[in-house]
Amino acid sequence: MPRFSIDPITRRRWQRFRRTRRAYYSLWGMVVLYLIGLCANFLANDRPLVVRYEGNWYFPVFAYYPGTAFGGDLHTRVDYKDLAQEPRFAETKGNYMIFPPLPFGPNENIPPADIDAGKTIQVSFFREPQVASVDLNEELEIRRAQTPEFFFGGSSFREIRGQPLGDYWMVGDDFKAAVRQRFANQAAPAQTIIATNASGEQIELAFSPFEPWDRAPNVVRVILREAGVAGNYQTTSFDEAGEAATALPPIWNDLAEADQQRVREAAADRFRSLVPDVYVTVEGAPYRVRFSREDVAYPFRPTDAHPMGLDNAGRDVLARILYALRISLNFGFVLVAATMIVGTIIGGLQGYSAGWVDLVGQRLIEIWESLPFLYVIILLGSVFGQSFGLLLLVYAVFNWIGISYYMRGEFLKLRKQPFIEAARVMGIPPIKIMWRHMLPNSLVPLITFFPFSLVGAISVLTALDYLGFGLPPPTPSWGELLSQAQDAPHAWWLILYPSLVLFFVLLLTVFVGEGIRSAFDPRVASRIE
Amino acid sequence: MERLAYFIRRLLLVIPTFIGITLSTFILIQFVPGGPVEQAIIQMRGLQNVQGANASQAISERQREAIKAHFGFDKPIHVRYWNWLVHDKMGMEVRSYKYSNKTVWELISERFPISLTFGLTGFILSYLVCIPLGIAKALRNGGVFDLWSSVIVFVGYAIPPFAFGMLLKLFFSGSSTHFLDWFPLGGFRSDNWATLSLWGKITDQLHHMVLPLLCYLIGNFAVLTLLMKNSLLDQIGQDYIRTVIAKGGTLRRAIWLHALRNAMIPIATGIGSIFTLMFAGAVLIERVFNIPGMGWLSLDAMVSRDYMVFMGILALTSLLGLLGRIFSDFCYALIDPRITFEKN
Numbered sequence: 001m002p003r004f005s006i007d008p009i010t011r012r013r014w015q016r017f018r019r020t021r022r023a024y025y026s027l028w029g030m031v032v033l034y035l036i037g038l039c040a041n042f043l044a045n046d047r048p049l050v051v052r053y054e055g056n057w058y059f060p061v062f063a064y065y066p067g068t069a070f071g072g073d074l075h076t077r078v079d080y081k082d083l084a085q086e087p088r089f090a091e092t093k094g095n096y097m098i099f100p101p102l103p104f105g106p107n108e109n110i111p112p113a114d115i116d117a118g119k120t121i122q123v124s125f126f127r128e129p130q131v132a133s134v135d136l137n138e139e140l141e142i143r144r145a146q147t148p149e150f151f152f153g154g155s156s157f158r159e160i161r162g163q164p165l166g167d168y169w170m171v172g173d174d175f176k177a178a179v180r181q182r183f184a185n186q187a188a189p190a191q192t193i194i195a196t197n198a199s200g201e202q203i204e205l206a207f208s209p210f211e212p213w214d215r216a217p218n219v220v221r222v223i224l225r226e227a228g229v230a231g232n233y234q235t236t237s238f239d240e241a242g243e244a245a246t247a248l249p250p251i252w253n254d255l256a257e258a259d260q261q262r263v264r265e266a267a268a269d270r271f272r273s274l275v276p277d278v279y280v281t282v283e284g285a286p287y288r289v290r291f292s293r294e295d296v297a298y299p300f301r302p303t304d305a306h307p308m309g310l311d312n313a314g315r316d317v318l319a320r321i322l323y324a325l326r327i328s329l330n331f332g333f334v335l336v337a338a339t340m341i342v343g344t345i346i347g348g349l350q351g352y353s354a355g356w357v358d359l360v361g362q363r364l365i366e367i368w369e370s371l372p373f374l375y376v377i378i379l380l381g382s383v384f385g386q387s388f389g390l391l392l393l394v395y396a397v398f399n400w401i402g403i404s405y406y407m408r409g410e411f412l413k414l415r416k417q418p419f420i421e422a423a424r425v426m427g428i429p430p431i432k433i434m435w436r437h438m439l440p441n442s443l444v445p446l447i448t449f450f451p452f453s454l455v456g457a458i459s460v461l462t463a464l465d466y467l468g469f470g471l472p473p474p475t476p477s478w479g480e481l482l483s484q485a486q487d488a489p490h491a492w493w494l495i496l497y498p499s500l501v502l503f504f505v506l507l508l509t510v511f512v513g514e515g516i517r518s519a520f521d522p523r524v525a526s527r528i529e
Numbered sequence: 530m531e532r533l534a535y536f537i538r539r540l541l542l543v544i545p546t547f548i549g550i551t552l553s554t555f556i557l558i559q560f561v562p563g564g565p566v567e568q569a570i571i572q573m574r575g576l577q578n579v580q581g582a583n584a585s586q587a588i589s590e591r592q593r594e595a596i597k598a599h600f601g602f603d604k605p606i607h608v609r610y611w612n613w614l615v616h617d618k619m620g621m622e623v624r625s626y627k628y629s630n631k632t633v634w635e636l637i638s639e640r641f642p643i644s645l646t647f648g649l650t651g652f653i654l655s656y657l658v659c660i661p662l663g664i665a666k667a668l669r670n671g672g673v674f675d676l677w678s679s680v681i682v683f684v685g686y687a688i689p690p691f692a693f694g695m696l697l698k699l700f701f702s703g704s705s706t707h708f709l710d711w712f713p714l715g716g717f718r719s720d721n722w723a724t725l726s727l728w729g730k731i732t733d734q735l736h737h738m739v740l741p742l743l744c745y746l747i748g749n750f751a752v753l754t755l756l757m758k759n760s761l762l763d764q765i766g767q768d769y770i771r772t773v774i775a776k777g778g779t780l781r782r783a784i785w786l787h788a789l790r791n792a793m794i795p796i797a798t799g800i801g802s803i804f805t806l807m808f809a810g811a812v813l814i815e816r817v818f819n820i821p822g823m824g825w826l827s828l829d830a831m832v833s834r835d836y837m838v839f840m841g842i843l844a845l846t847s848l849l850g851l852l853g854r855i856f857s858d859f860c861y862a863l864i865d866p867r868i869t870f871e872k873n
Contacts, residue, residue, distance in 0.1 A: 374812060378831050379557065379839070459689040463813055466691060467828065482695055486816075489704035489714065496699065499692040506687035514683065 016519040023515020026508040033505060037326030044319035046105035047080050048097035055094070104306070104316035106323040106476040111314070112296035116303055120237040120245045121267045121293050127233065128279075128286040129226035135219040138183050140165050140176070143219050150284075151203060151224045165222075169195040169203065178207055185216040194227065202227045238267040254282045266291055299484065299491040309493035312484045313474075317493060320476035321501055327477060328458050328505070331388065335457040338396035340446055343403030348434055348442075350404065351411025365401055373398040374463075381469040388471060395460065403449055410442035448520050451513025455506050462502055478502045532862060536855065543851045550847045551619075551840070555610050558836045559602075565626045568834065569596045619844045623837045627830070633841040636826060643717050644811060644822035650738065651745025655753055658746060660796065663757025664789070670762060678754075686751030691813035694744040698817065701740065712740050715819035744814045753796070761792035797860050 006014075018024050041061055042049060051058040053070050066075040071088055080097060089095050104110065132151050135144040141164050142148075145157040152160050152168050165171065174193055181188045188210040196202050206223040234249035242264050252260070259280040266275045270291040278289040302309040308317040350361045377394045384390055411434075414420055423433050464470035465479025473480070478498040485494035570593065597603045604612070613620050621634035628636065662678065669675045703710025713719070719733050764770070765788050773783040812824035819825075823842060830838035 376554075378828070379554070455687065463689060463691055466813070467816065482692065485695065485699075489698070492699055492704075492707060495695045499688075499696055502692055503688050506689070507684060510683045510687045 013519045017515050020515040020518055022511050023518075026511035026515070029508045030505075030512060033325065033508070034329055037322070037329055040106075040322045040326050042100055044102040044104060044106065044316070044322050045100045046103065046108040048084075048099045048103075050098040051080070052097075053088075053095050061100075102316065102319055102322075104319045106319045107315060107474050108319075109314045110306075110310060110316065115296050115300060115310070116305065120239050121270045121291055122235060122237045123263060123267055124233050124235045124290045124292070125249065125251050125280075126288045126290065127229045128288050129229045130286065131226070132224045133221055134165065134224065135221050136165060136179060137219055138179075140171070140179065148224075150226070169197050169205070169224075171195050171205070175205060179220050179222075182207070182210050182220045183216055185212045186210075187212055238264065240268075240271055242268055251282060251287070255280060263289055299488050299494055301491075302493055308497045309491070311481060311494060312488060312491075317481065317497060320481060321478065321498055323476040324478050324481075324498075325501065325505070327471070327475065328461060328502075331391075331461055331471075332454050332457040335392060335395050335399075335461070336450060336453040338392055339399045339453060339457075340403055340449070342396050343400035344407050344439070344446065346400060347404030347407030348411050348438070351408040352415060352430065352434055352438070365404070368398065368401060377464065378467070378469045381464075386469060386472045391461075391464070391470065395457070399453075399456070403445070403453070406445035406449065407442060410445060411438055414438050414441055444520050448513070448517050451509045451516060455509050455513070458502070458506060458509075536859060539855050539858070543848075543855070546851055547844075547848055548614075551614070551844050552610060554843055555613065555840065556606065558840065559606060559609070565600050565834065565836065566593075566596050566602055568626070569600075613840070620837050620841045623841075625830075625835055625838050627833050627835040627838070633838050636838055637823070637841055637845065640821060640823050640826045643820060644815070644824065647738065647741055647745065647814075647820065647822065648811060651742050651748075654742055655746050655749040656796075659750060659753035660757050663754045664761060666754065666758040667761035667765070667792075668784070670758075682751045682754050685747050688747065689813075690744040690748040691817050693747050694740065694814055694817040697740045697743060713737055715817070717820050717822075741814055741818045741820060744817070745811075756795055757792070760795045761788060764788040764792045767791075794861065794865050797864050 036043070045061055047060040049059065049061055051060060051070070058065055058069065060078070060080060065078060067073070067078050068075055070078060070083060072078070072083075081103075083089060084097050089097065130150040132145065132147045132149075134142050134146075134148065137143050141162055142160050143162075145152075145160065148157055148160060149155065160168075172193070172195075174191075175195065178188060178191050178193070188207070190209040191207045193205045193207075194202055195205050204225040204227050206225060208221070208223075234251050236247070236249050236252065237245045239245045255263070262278055263280070266278050266289070269275045270293055275291050277291075280287050280289060298310055298314045299312045300306075300310040300314070306316050306318065308321065311317055311320065346361065350357060373394070376398070377391065380390055380394060420433060420437060423437055424430075461470055462477070462479035462482075465477040466483045467479075468483060470479055471477060478501065481494050481498040485491055488494065573592070573596075594603065602609075613623075617623050621637070622632055625631055625633055625636055666675050666678055698704060698714065700708045701710075702712045702714045704714060713736060716737060718730075718737055719725075722730060722733055725733055761784075765784060767788075770783045770788055773787055774780060811822060812828055814820070815822045815824040816828065827839060827842040829835070830842065
């Protein structure tokens with residue numbers, strides 16, 4: 001037996017907790033996550049863990065070294081990444097640096113040149129609709145036509161001249177009305193009408209907007225456009241050597257030799273300058289070929305070196321998430337601790353005195369509860385500037401209510417216990433009774449409340465950071481990453497990764513809380529207050 | 530009678546509480562930097578710069594006084610508060626600093642229906658989902674269904690509604706080419722809403738509401754479901770259930786006709802929160818989905834130091850909150866005749 005003994009009740013509770021497997025593993029998960037957070041400096045940093053220079057060891061993560069320590073001329077901060085490129089390190093044997101696994105700091109801006117993007121040109125083949133135009137007279141007979149072959153069964157203009165349009169395309173009353181309006185010389189808006197032929201194929205018939213002329217027109221022009229080709233495209237990409245970097249699309253083999261050559265050349269040119277779109281024809285269908293190069297713009301998508309991408313200031317998202325993990329957990333703990341201290345003091349006093357103190361306390365709580373916490377913190381934040389101290393103060397001042405109810409109840413129960421009565425009769429001062437006798441006996445609500453308070457605290461921190469009223473920039477935080485995504489909705493990596501980590505941490509905490517609750521209160525499982 | 534007196538007392542207590550809240554905020558607002566007076570001065574300086582005057586030239590004392598008088602800052606604080614409360618009817622008739630062509634009341638009444646739509650629908654929806662789920666969990670307590678739905682409940686509890694909203698927007702509103710495009714990115718209605726047919730209007734409205742409502746739902750989901758489950762379990766364990774069964778009633782009858790009624794009592798108390806639902810919690814969801822509601826307005830007012838709008842919203846919110854709490858207790862007393870509010 002060890003010298004100090006755990007009392008049997010606590011031991012039984014611990015055993016019960018361990019039996020709740022989900023909670024037990026979640027607790028370990030939390031411990032591991034917290035350790036990862038604490039080690040963020042060694043996992044992601046723009047300073048090396050170890051520098052070996054001229055036979056000496058240096059540890060830049062722990063200590064600051066001026067530039068002169070590594071043979072520089074200036075006493076200023078060292079940019080270790082630049083230093084690593086210099087001949088003293090790059091070419092001298094025995095001088096080296098060891099960087100952390102993720103060699104980027106949370107606030108380090110990575111220049112676009114250092115990001116491996118734009119190594120390929122993306123080539124997209126867009127199917128263009130076939131287009132023709134016909135001029136109709138009042139009887140809807142074709143008077144003139146341009147490139148009609150596709151729409152009129154391969155017939156040239158000479159073959160279809162004078163025939164009614166209706167022989168080829170069934171047009172409805174809306175089409176006829178639109179034509180009539182124009183021949184009647186009335187203003188008409190632009191209009192697109194779908195027409196079908198005998199075999200069920202569809203095309204679009206388009207009118208341009210019409211303004212009345214001096215006299216009525218003698219023909220009306222209609223544009224015929226192939227329907228259903230929009231969004232039909234194929235892509236591939238080429239590297240600088242003119243080789244295909246991804247699989248060639250099916251269309252490639254149908255291209256004429258000369259066209260393939262043209263596309264390759266244009267792709268090669270795109271590395272140096274912008275190139276206009278190229279038009280090619282495949283089996284009679286026109287295609288527009290667009291050449292786009294990926295340019296680095298922040299926020300930038302994940303790459304090999306930056307597995308979670310970069311944020312809008314070119315900072316590594318993974319590094320920021322790691323540091324935010326530590327900050328969120330630490331601040332969460334501090335916030336909850338502050339809340340609990342305030343709540344315990346107030347609730348305890350209310351419960352112990354149980355007279356007018358209790359009544360006044362309840363009225364105050366009423367005022368307090370109706371003040372919107374979020375508004376107050378935002379107001380104060382915008383006035384006094386954002387700081388953790390302010391956040392802590394407001395949070396503690398507003399969130400003690402829940403826990404104080406519980407402590408009040410506990411103290412009210414304990415007041416009537418014989419051992420407390422006895423202590424009071426013996427003349428022990430109230431403060432001492434509360435501290436030495438009542439508090440240790442009323443820790444259960446504190447312990448069961450803790451995980452759920454932590455969830456609340458971390459959520460509030462993230463939400464405030466998201467709104468821009470949390471910790472002052474450039475503090476890395478999940479909420480701040482999410483708020484960046486508000487302005488750049490395409491940047492999925494700014495939403496997905498931070499919210500997954502946030503979610504994971506909160507879920508583990510909830511599972512632990514559930515385990516604690518069922519260990520302390522075996523009667524009712526699964527209760528969230 | 531004793532109850533009536535109690536509620537009258539409670540209603541009277543609203544007045545000092547309300548004054549306490551608004552006065553403290555009012556004082557805070559009067560003394561913070563960057564208010565309307567400073568902003569007007571900065572604007573004037575800017576104008577002077579444009580006219581080529583010396584940039585460092587200070588605004589004359591007379592001009593400063595004139596600006597102060599314009600915003601009513603020349604009077605002592607208690608007079609100002611009184612004016613705000615009574616003369617301007619809680620500041621509702623003051624013009625907004627930012628949108629100077631509108632009064633605070635006009636701004637709020639434009640946004641209020643929007644927040645109300647979401648708040649109310651979300652509220653009803655969460656009750657419709659959570660109560661049956663809670664009952665089902667209680668009846669199958671400890672079973673497979675209960676365990677698995679518990680996991681879902683905890684997941685719902687763990688994820689903050691606004692982060693959930695960001696994820697929903699990412700996955701289902703086509704903001705990124707990698708994911709689905711089923712719903713609009715945000716907003717309350719489409720821009721062409723007025724031109725749509727009635728059916729089109731309804732579907733467009735619903736289309737815009739699906740994702741935000743899911744966020745509202747997840748906010749209450751866990752607490753409500755477990756509250757329902759636990760309170761029903763508590764009731765099932767009571768003696769009177771055993772009495773029903775002893776007298777020959779079936780367990781089903783005992784649960785559905787006796788236990789459920791009593792189990793609803795704690796649920797009913799949540800109805801008071803309906804008043805405040807439309808505001809504070811919705812700030813984040815409105816921000817995520819760009820819904821032009823009250824939350825968005827208040828945030829905007831705070832950022833741009835549009836204090837009168839902010840004060841107006843705060844006053845309304847706190848008033849509704851106070852009334853909501855009384856309403857809850859009232860419902861409570863109505864449902865459960867055993868409740869007394871005696872000081873014991």
